[in-house]
Amino acid sequence: VVTRVAAARPEEIRRHNLGLLLREIHQHGALTRADLTAALGLNRSTIGALVSDLVQLGLVEEYIPPGRDRAGRPSHVVAPRADGPYVLAVEVGVERLITAAIGLGGTVYARQEHPIEGHARRPDAIVAQIVAEGAAIAAQLPPGARAVAIGVSVPGTVRQRDGFVEHAPNLDWRAIPFAAMLQAKFADPVDVLVGNDADLGAVAEHQRGAAIGYDHMIYLNGSVGVGAGIIAEGRQLHGVGGYAGEIGHMTINPDGPPCHCGSTGCVETYIGEHALLRAAGITDQHGAEAIAALFRAAEAGEPNASAAVHTVAVWLGRTLANIVNLFNPQAVVVGGSLAEVVRLERLTVESELDRRAMAASRSGVKVLLPGLKQDSALIGAAELAFQTLLEAPDVPLPAVAN
Amino acid sequence: VVTRVAAARPEEIRRHNLGLLLREIHQHGALTRADLTAALGLNRSTIGALVSDLVQLGLVEEYIPPGRDRAGRPSHVVAPRADGPYVLAVEVGVERLITAAIGLGGTVYARQEHPIEGHARRPDAIVAQIVAEGAAIAAQLPPGARAVAIGVSVPGTVRQRDGFVEHAPNLDWRAIPFAAMLQAKFADPVDVLVGNDADLGAVAEHQRGAAIGYDHMIYLNGSVGVGAGIIAEGRQLHGVGGYAGEIGHMTINPDGPPCHCGSTGCVETYIGEHALLRAAGITDQHGAEAIAALFRAAEAGEPNASAAVHTVAVWLGRTLANIVNLFNPQAVVVGGSLAEVVRLERLTVESELDRRAMAASRSGVKVLLPGLKQDSALIGAAELAFQTLLEAPDVPLPAVAN
Numbered sequence: 001v002v003t004r005v006a007a008a009r010p011e012e013i014r015r016h017n018l019g020l021l022l023r024e025i026h027q028h029g030a031l032t033r034a035d036l037t038a039a040l041g042l043n044r045s046t047i048g049a050l051v052s053d054l055v056q057l058g059l060v061e062e063y064i065p066p067g068r069d070r071a072g073r074p075s076h077v078v079a080p081r082a083d084g085p086y087v088l089a090v091e092v093g094v095e096r097l098i099t100a101a102i103g104l105g106g107t108v109y110a111r112q113e114h115p116i117e118g119h120a121r122r123p124d125a126i127v128a129q130i131v132a133e134g135a136a137i138a139a140q141l142p143p144g145a146r147a148v149a150i151g152v153s154v155p156g157t158v159r160q161r162d163g164f165v166e167h168a169p170n171l172d173w174r175a176i177p178f179a180a181m182l183q184a185k186f187a188d189p190v191d192v193l194v195g196n197d198a199d200l201g202a203v204a205e206h207q208r209g210a211a212i213g214y215d216h217m218i219y220l221n222g223s224v225g226v227g228a229g230i231i232a233e234g235r236q237l238h239g240v241g242g243y244a245g246e247i248g249h250m251t252i253n254p255d256g257p258p259c260h261c262g263s264t265g266c267v268e269t270y271i272g273e274h275a276l277l278r279a280a281g282i283t284d285q286h287g288a289e290a291i292a293a294l295f296r297a298a299e300a301g302e303p304n305a306s307a308a309v310h311t312v313a314v315w316l317g318r319t320l321a322n323i324v325n326l327f328n329p330q331a332v333v334v335g336g337s338l339a340e341v342v343r344l345e346r347l348t349v350e351s352e353l354d355r356r357a358m359a360a361s362r363s364g365v366k367v368l369l370p371g372l373k374q375d376s377a378l379i380g381a382a383e384l385a386f387q388t389l390l391e392a393p394d395v396p397l398p399a400v401a402n
Numbered sequence: 403v404v405t406r407v408a409a410a411r412p413e414e415i416r417r418h419n420l421g422l423l424l425r426e427i428h429q430h431g432a433l434t435r436a437d438l439t440a441a442l443g444l445n446r447s448t449i450g451a452l453v454s455d456l457v458q459l460g461l462v463e464e465y466i467p468p469g470r471d472r473a474g475r476p477s478h479v480v481a482p483r484a485d486g487p488y489v490l491a492v493e494v495g496v497e498r499l500i501t502a503a504i505g506l507g508g509t510v511y512a513r514q515e516h517p518i519e520g521h522a523r524r525p526d527a528i529v530a531q532i533v534a535e536g537a538a539i540a541a542q543l544p545p546g547a548r549a550v551a552i553g554v555s556v557p558g559t560v561r562q563r564d565g566f567v568e569h570a571p572n573l574d575w576r577a578i579p580f581a582a583m584l585q586a587k588f589a590d591p592v593d594v595l596v597g598n599d600a601d602l603g604a605v606a607e608h609q610r611g612a613a614i615g616y617d618h619m620i621y622l623n624g625s626v627g628v629g630a631g632i633i634a635e636g637r638q639l640h641g642v643g644g645y646a647g648e649i650g651h652m653t654i655n656p657d658g659p660p661c662h663c664g665s666t667g668c669v670e671t672y673i674g675e676h677a678l679l680r681a682a683g684i685t686d687q688h689g690a691e692a693i694a695a696l697f698r699a700a701e702a703g704e705p706n707a708s709a710a711v712h713t714v715a716v717w718l719g720r721t722l723a724n725i726v727n728l729f730n731p732q733a734v735v736v737g738g739s740l741a742e743v744v745r746l747e748r749l750t751v752e753s754e755l756d757r758r759a760m761a762a763s764r765s766g767v768k769v770l771l772p773g774l775k776q777d778s779a780l781i782g783a784a785e786l787a788f789q790t791l792l793e794a795p796d797v798p799l800p801a802v803a804n
Binding site: 157159166167215216228232233235237238239240241242243244245246247249250251252253254255261262263318321322325326327328329330355356357358359360361364 | 559561568569617618630634635637639640641642643644645646647648649651652653654655656657663664665720723724727728729730731732757758759760761762763766
């Protein structure tokens, strides 16, 4: 709001501009000063001063691009500093815990993946494991590298304000103050942010994945649970508490199967992984391996597996039609095991969409596969963790260390 | 964005602040200078200068509140000027055309309602009637009163950019450049804005109706057609083309009745007025009178009518549960004939919502009746029409006259 800015002090404007500049470099990687001048609409000397500040803060480095010795002054290149701060990104999945060190510009410096089951899924066990993984990752990185925040993706409803997990049904978590529990493990008040997996996947696909440039987009994440992250006019739609996008629990047939949520005929009961296995007549196996085997069988033409994928594709098309009618997006990115359904049965999905979506909205929407493969939520957790630094690059953050 | 503002010229900042000030007065009506100083965070002398500008422009008037003769200087009251500019607000309904002259502050100066049917529903006939009604209204108002824009509500999908009506099924309009057609009737380039009825209803209920203060809200409008207007973080969700919120065509049972849109089991086939009449066994009547008679019969306990309202209430609860799961709003305002369903069967609606909405989102949402009764879309059309003036109060607008 202009009235605020009219009254803003110069150091606030400088901080805001520092954040904008760092955000450009974070999003696009190495950029010339000329690129930055054009992107921010500030003059060259202001850009020069801001870049110097970011260099001083140890966040970026500046160099003359190599191999340029023709006449004229080449524009300096500004890039994230390779040994600059990183964030610890965590994806708590139903079957696996992924941790990664991710730097400015989205560079993944280290990544670890461990299966979790039974007791290892309990919140306190997950917290302990994140701390241990964080220390193991730090030991792999050059001395001086410094984690400045932790971002965690959780498959459940998360209160945006404080990272309190209301309900993560497939982890059997209910009312878990997860951000606070993780924070309590550190002596310094480390920045810990927790988000819903589909919300974070949407942010990552919008920033760095298949939906770059689409400011109206949905990321539909389907594995055991089904959820959506929504970007409208370039901003995430959270709802008042942070619970928006629970598309897995949209009723799509009130007479349908019972859902663990207490309702019946939820989308999840038709396109979640349990539904897919059930449709193929598989009742004695579950988990990622069973799903992968089912997709291999469908691709090889095994009739039960093919029919099951086809059935799920029809219901996925119906779900997407509802999304298109409600949000009028430019793109829907379909991730998780549903990405494989789109890959194998795209025509089925698209024709159901043709049939059920309003023409005006249908004609402008693309169904896309994730650009970040299986890592949309993990990369999104890193984006979440970087927020504080990007808002105020000149405010020192305590390092994650215990 | 601060970078833009840092470079903004003083007259741009002044114009922006004039707009903010006029918006405050438009939204809240008469306010003291002290109120305005607090609301805008500007100092008293700046507020004084801005108010003087608005007085000069003929938009507001200033007076010392009467009956205040105790010690101390009373704060001047700033109010919309009664003979200031007004907008022509139009609601094109399926059975009636409503036109009104609405001033700053939302004051309705004149309002006319005419039935439309058959040929009178054709776009060119509606355009001609709007022009005639506008002239008739102008003749009723004091000389000097001046319409500065026209805002039109249409029950269909409207391209936001240019007021092109893609499809208004219940008017049998398809691909109608409605804003351009109406504009062409005037010699001067009059400001004409066209919006979807549910979108405009949402704006009006949020600004002046039942959902004031709820920045996450949905207005569900149900009569012959069913649509939703969505407000998230205080901003309207339009989607990329302006078609978002087509909740009437959300599939809620793929095996359900055929819908005129080409799909099956759309929400509209369960809670639209045709479905309500059909559920009561009424096949030979339709329109507002038949619906009113049905509600009277249900209230009097007539079994068929009561059962029909009950059935629609169940499906309305299911629809609301989907809305709550997707948007996590603070309030859903239910308008049109569905408002009467809520009034008669609130417990049914709320218990279906309890059963099907996720607890975290369910616990924070209220189901409300419209604060503006049947006029939500009409008032919303006025809000749309006032946008240009509120953005730049010092730029003269051509008067609507032909």
